[in-house]
Amino acid sequence: MILIQGAPRAQELPALTPGSLEAALAVPPEGAGADRLAEAVRSLFGGREALLKGSAAPRIDELTVAWALEVPGLPAGSPPPRVVSDVVHFNLPLTRIGTSDVYAGVARLAHGTAFSWHFEAGDRRLGGGQLEVYETHGDSRERPGVPKGTLTQMPPWESAIFAGTRRDWWVYVPAQYAAGTPAAVMVFQDGNSYREYVPIVFDNLIAKGDMPVTVGIFLQPGVHKDGRSNRSFEYDTLSDQYARFLLEEILPEVEKTTSLRKDAAGRAIAGASSGGICAFTVAWERPGEFSKVLSWIGSFTNIASGKTLREGGHNYEAMIRKTPKKPIRVFLQDGANDLDNANGNWPLANLTLAKSLAYARYDYRFEYGQGFHSHRHGRAILPDSLRWLWRGHQESGRATSSFQRPTPNSQLPTPNSQLPTPNSQLPTTNSQLPTPNAQRPTLTAERPIRCVNPPGPLRRLPCGFGSQGL
Structure with missing residues (x-):
C-alpha cells in the first residue's frame, strides 16, 4: 500500500499499476508522498538503472499504458521529457514526481493501436520500442x-x-x-x-x-x-x-x-x-x-x-x-x-x-x-x-x-x-x-x-x- 500525501486529502494506492499511477499523477503529490511515489515508480519499472538508461519498457494494462524515465540535472525551465513516435505524431509530456528526477506519464489508447516510440529529454534520444495494445477478449479469460x-x-x-x-x-x-x-x-x-x-x-x-x-x-x-x-x-x-x-x-x-x-x-x-x-x-x-x-x-x-x-x-x-x-x-x-x-x-x-x-x-x-x-x-x-x-x-x-x-x-x-x-x-x-x-x-x-x-x-x-x- 502506498500513501500519497500533499494533495487536498491523502490518497492510498494499492500496488502500483498504470491505472493507479494515472490517478496519482492527476493531483501531483509533494514532499514525502512524492518521494514514496517515485520509489514505487522505480520499482514498477525495474529499478533506477533502467529508468536512467531509458530502457524500461512501458507497463501495459489492457489499453492503459504507462512510461517512466529518470533524468538527473535537467536544467530549470527545460521542457519535460516526452514519449515521441517517429511514425505517428504521438507526443506525451511526462510529469515530474515532486522534486525527484523521476518523470512519468500515462496514456489511454484505442484497441488496436500500434506504433514505435522513444524518449526525448533535452537534446537526447533514449530507449524506445514497439507498442501494441488490445483489449482482452472475454473468452480469453477463465x-x-x-x-x-x-x-x-x-x-x-x-x-x-x-x-x-x-x-x-x-x-x-x-x-x-x-x-x-x-x-x-x-x-x-x-x-x-x-x-x-x-x-x-x-x-x-x-x-x-x-x-x-x-x-x-x-x-x-x-x-x-x-x-x-x-x-x-x-x-x-x-x-x-x-x-x-x-x-x-x-x-x-x-x-x-x-x-x-x-x-x-x-x-x-x-x-x-x-x-x-x-x-x-x-x-x-x-x-x-x-x-x-x-x-x-x-x-x-x-x-x-x-x-x-x-x-x-x-x-x-x-x-x-x-x-x-x-x-x-x-x-x-x-x-x-x-x-x-x-x-x-x-x-x-x-x-x-x-x-x-x-x-x-x-x-x-x-x-x-x-x-x-x-x-x-x-x-x-x-x-x-x-x-x-x-x-x-x-x-x-x-x-x-x-x-x-x-x-x-x-x-x-x-x-x-x-x-x-x-x-x-x-x-x-x-x-x-x-x-x-x-x-x-x-x-x-x-x-x-x-x-x-x-x-x-x-x-x-x-x-x-x-x-x-x-
Missing part, C-alpha cells in the same frame, strides 16, 4: 463454472521423418471428451507459445458449443543433437514433409490414448510467422486431411529461397491462382508494421496472398491491423477466429460458408496507402484520446472482418479487408 480440460507434457519426440531431431510437445484434452468418441483436433506450431492460453479459449468455446470437442496438440520445432534448430527447414519449406510428419508420427501417437477424427473437417492447424506458412502448407499439400488454417503474421516470403533463390513461400500468391481450388478454409492475420527485410515484406505478402484467395474464391478471412511481428493481435482475436474457422461444425461433413463471395476484380488499395502517414495527428493529451471501446471490430460468420484501425486521429489505414473487401 470463466467460473466452465469445465477445464487437461494439458499434458508428452515425452520428447524423436522423429524419423525429420531424422536426428527431438522436440517437446503437449496435448490438451477437453473436459467434454468421451473415451471412444473421436474428437476434432487442432495442431499448433511453436506450441510452447500457445499452450498457456489456448486451452482457456478452447474451454470457453467448447462449453458454449462454438467449436466442437477438440484436442489441442502443441508442437515445438525439432532440435538437432548439436543444438541446431530445424525450425526453418520444417516450417518454411514448400513440401509435404511436415504434413507427413503429423499424419504418420504425431497423430498416431496421440491416438494411442485419445480417439481423433480422421476427416478433414475435423482437423485444423495453426501457427505464427514461419509457423503460419507451415500451417498453410500442410493444408495445401493435404487438403483431404486438414481443412482449416489459422495463420498469424504468416511468413509468405522467400525465406526458403534455396539454390535458385526463388523457392520460398512468396510463390503461393501465383500457385493459388493457377491451381484448382482446394477445399480449405483460411484465416489470415497481419499488421501494417510487420517485417520488411531481404526475404520480403510481410504485410505486402499477406495482402497479396489474401487477394489471391479472393480471386480463387476461397473460404477465407483476413484481419489486417497496425501491429508488428508479434502474437498480440492474433491472440486478441483468437476466440472469434476460432468461431469463424469452426462455424457450422454441428453439420455432418464439411461446413458450408454463409457469406457472399468476393468478386475477382475487387481492388486493393494502392501500396502507398498502406503505409503509415508520418504527419498524421495523434492527440497530445489523455482527454483527447479515443475512448477504449470505440469501434472495436466484431467478427462473425455473417459480417466480414475489418482491419483493426484506431478511430479518430489514430486512424491510418483504409479498412475493408476481409472476404468481401478484397
Whole structure:
C-alpha cells in the first residue's frame, strides 16, 4: 500500500499499476508522498538503472499504458521529457514526481493501436520500442463454472521423418471428451507459445458449443543433437514433409490414448510467422486431411529461397491462382508494421496472398491491423477466429460458408496507402484520446472482418479487408 500525501486529502494506492499511477499523477503529490511515489515508480519499472538508461519498457494494462524515465540535472525551465513516435505524431509530456528526477506519464489508447516510440529529454534520444495494445477478449479469460480440460507434457519426440531431431510437445484434452468418441483436433506450431492460453479459449468455446470437442496438440520445432534448430527447414519449406510428419508420427501417437477424427473437417492447424506458412502448407499439400488454417503474421516470403533463390513461400500468391481450388478454409492475420527485410515484406505478402484467395474464391478471412511481428493481435482475436474457422461444425461433413463471395476484380488499395502517414495527428493529451471501446471490430460468420484501425486521429489505414473487401 502506498500513501500519497500533499494533495487536498491523502490518497492510498494499492500496488502500483498504470491505472493507479494515472490517478496519482492527476493531483501531483509533494514532499514525502512524492518521494514514496517515485520509489514505487522505480520499482514498477525495474529499478533506477533502467529508468536512467531509458530502457524500461512501458507497463501495459489492457489499453492503459504507462512510461517512466529518470533524468538527473535537467536544467530549470527545460521542457519535460516526452514519449515521441517517429511514425505517428504521438507526443506525451511526462510529469515530474515532486522534486525527484523521476518523470512519468500515462496514456489511454484505442484497441488496436500500434506504433514505435522513444524518449526525448533535452537534446537526447533514449530507449524506445514497439507498442501494441488490445483489449482482452472475454473468452480469453477463465470463466467460473466452465469445465477445464487437461494439458499434458508428452515425452520428447524423436522423429524419423525429420531424422536426428527431438522436440517437446503437449496435448490438451477437453473436459467434454468421451473415451471412444473421436474428437476434432487442432495442431499448433511453436506450441510452447500457445499452450498457456489456448486451452482457456478452447474451454470457453467448447462449453458454449462454438467449436466442437477438440484436442489441442502443441508442437515445438525439432532440435538437432548439436543444438541446431530445424525450425526453418520444417516450417518454411514448400513440401509435404511436415504434413507427413503429423499424419504418420504425431497423430498416431496421440491416438494411442485419445480417439481423433480422421476427416478433414475435423482437423485444423495453426501457427505464427514461419509457423503460419507451415500451417498453410500442410493444408495445401493435404487438403483431404486438414481443412482449416489459422495463420498469424504468416511468413509468405522467400525465406526458403534455396539454390535458385526463388523457392520460398512468396510463390503461393501465383500457385493459388493457377491451381484448382482446394477445399480449405483460411484465416489470415497481419499488421501494417510487420517485417520488411531481404526475404520480403510481410504485410505486402499477406495482402497479396489474401487477394489471391479472393480471386480463387476461397473460404477465407483476413484481419489486417497496425501491429508488428508479434502474437498480440492474433491472440486478441483468437476466440472469434476460432468461431469463424469452426462455424457450422454441428453439420455432418464439411461446413458450408454463409457469406457472399468476393468478386475477382475487387481492388486493393494502392501500396502507398498502406503505409503509415508520418504527419498524421495523434492527440497530445489523455482527454483527447479515443475512448477504449470505440469501434472495436466484431467478427462473425455473417459480417466480414475489418482491419483493426484506431478511430479518430489514430486512424491510418483504409479498412475493408476481409472476404468481401478484397
